[in-house]
Amino acid sequence: QQQVKQSPQSLIVQKGGISIINCAYENTAFDYFPWYQQFPGKGPALLIAIRPDVSEKKEGRFTISFNKSAKQFSLHIMDSQPGDSATYFCAASIGGGSYIPTFGRGTSLIVHP
């Protein structure tokens, strides 16, 4: 059973455009929602994360929007750059115990110059 559903599987945008990746979860006990960025040949690295007590978090060109009632969250990359080309994984986890993130399936983003 996939607890975190991520879409789209792949995304191609032009330089300067907006990239949007969506995730939905089922377990209402999740209380931490990170996004990891993975470049080819590298390990994933935390990009940005949000807790369910806020609806939006912005760091530079990256914004997470969170809708608790719909159990959905999304990553927006403004002014997308070729250097943003990578695979993005959303995740969800439960604190207060054995923390293990449940990953979405990943989105391969290509930003054309």
Place this chain on the structure above:
Amino acid sequence: DTEVTQTPKHLVMGMTNKKSLKCEQHMGHRAMYWYKQKAKKPPELMFVYSYEKLSINESVPSRFSPECPNSSLLNLHLHALQPEDSALYLCASSPRLALRGDTGELFFGEGSRLTVL
């Protein structure tokens, strides 16, 4: 130092070989993880160590044997692997197994790419 260092970066082994993957972190983290990642897939949890004790084993076959000699080191011993075990093996660490209010961030190494012939 915010790095998780994994060696070797690449490993090719036959099905009868015994080899080991090594992971090291000097961030004072007390939880360490092994993940397996196939191409175009998310990381798949294998083992978790918390304070040098095996905390989680996700029903991984016994041909994979983890070891945590001290708080900075994590090894994965490999024996009699199958070609389908070929993958990127990622080590990660976190300050601890998260308590409520922790950020829960995992710090990943660059991985060891394993090919089993």
